[in-house]
Amino acid sequence: MLKEERHKIILREINLHNKVLTTDLSEHLIVSEDTIRRDLNELADLDLILKVHGGAMSKTFHYPFDGQHPVYAHQAKQVIAHKAIGLFKKDMLILMEGGTTIMEIAKQIPGDLQATFFTVCPQVALKLAEHENIDVITIGGRLAKNANIHTGAGVINELSNIKFDLCIIGTNGISVQNGLTDSDWEVVHVIKAMIDAAKKVAVVCIAEKFNTVQKIKISDISDVDYIITELSPDSPVLSAYTGKAKPVLI
Missing domain, CATH: 1.10.10.10 (Winged helix-like DNA-binding domain superfamily/Winged helix DNA-binding domain)
Structure with a gap:
């Protein structure tokens, strides 16, 4: 090659x-x-x-704020963000991870939404703080520089003490057989704790990541409630993920 x-x-x-x-x-x-x-x-x-x-x-x-480097699949991530916001309701406790798709969600939150957002990502917290009507709480710990989220036992312990209405996470790999996967051991443990701490869990993911697998498993597909992608739920790309009680394709 x-x-x-x-x-x-x-x-x-x-x-x-x-x-x-x-x-x-x-x-x-x-x-x-x-x-x-x-x-x-x-x-x-x-x-x-x-x-x-x-x-x-x-x-x-x-560097999600500098505007010098174009976001990969930006249009698709904007579509995903618009869909995800449809799950937000007044007075919810919403937990968000990090990543470029979740940053798009943070940007698009309606100005009249009244809710409380928790996040393990400093950059997402700063973007959320631009919205006047929402409260923003960060869950702190050691910053994993390769993932831009807080990790460690302190973060996991804090998450275990709260029951969120909705959790929004990304994933680096997703498939029916292997579920959600990632390559970072510490990040995986934090995302597991986020899933356990929420009544409902939504995974946001561009279609290119479907049927890709990383080395470390986060959870089974059945452990999440929604999969949100830029595609229509009836797209042939998503056919393997339909016909199950969980998750709902959006």
Whole structure:
């Protein structure tokens, strides 16, 4: 495979999953980790990605406010955000994770909504705080720089003491067989705690992530109540996820 082809695939994987590991790219592209590290260095030198320990991440994901780096699949994420907001009701306690799709939700919240939002993501908290009629509470802990959310036992303990009406999470992998998956051990534990703390759980996910699998399982599909994507619920892409009591496709 030519270097230019590898670079295209690497950029797609980073844009799609926000962050990638050198080891995973090496396996996926069937090249050495040294080759991947050289590729990542070149892409970083071109200001296309951000190198982090063990891999790389999207510059948009790391710097969601600067406006200098276009959001991947931005139009699709705007559609998802519009759909997700349809679940919000007055006086709800709503828990939100982080990521570029959830940032879109935070941007689109109607100005007249009165609700209380909790989040484990500092960037999402700042965006939520721009809305005058909602209360914003952050759940703090050690900041996982590769994921931009707070992690650790303190976060999990705080989550266990609250029962939220609705939880909004993203996912880096989703399939019928493997459920929701991610590549970050600490992030997985926080998302598990978020799911356990909520009466209803919605997963927001662009269609490109369907039928992709990361190394660590978060939950079964049946553990969530809604899957929200930019596609119509009757799209053939979603056919494997229909016909079940849970989740509802939106």
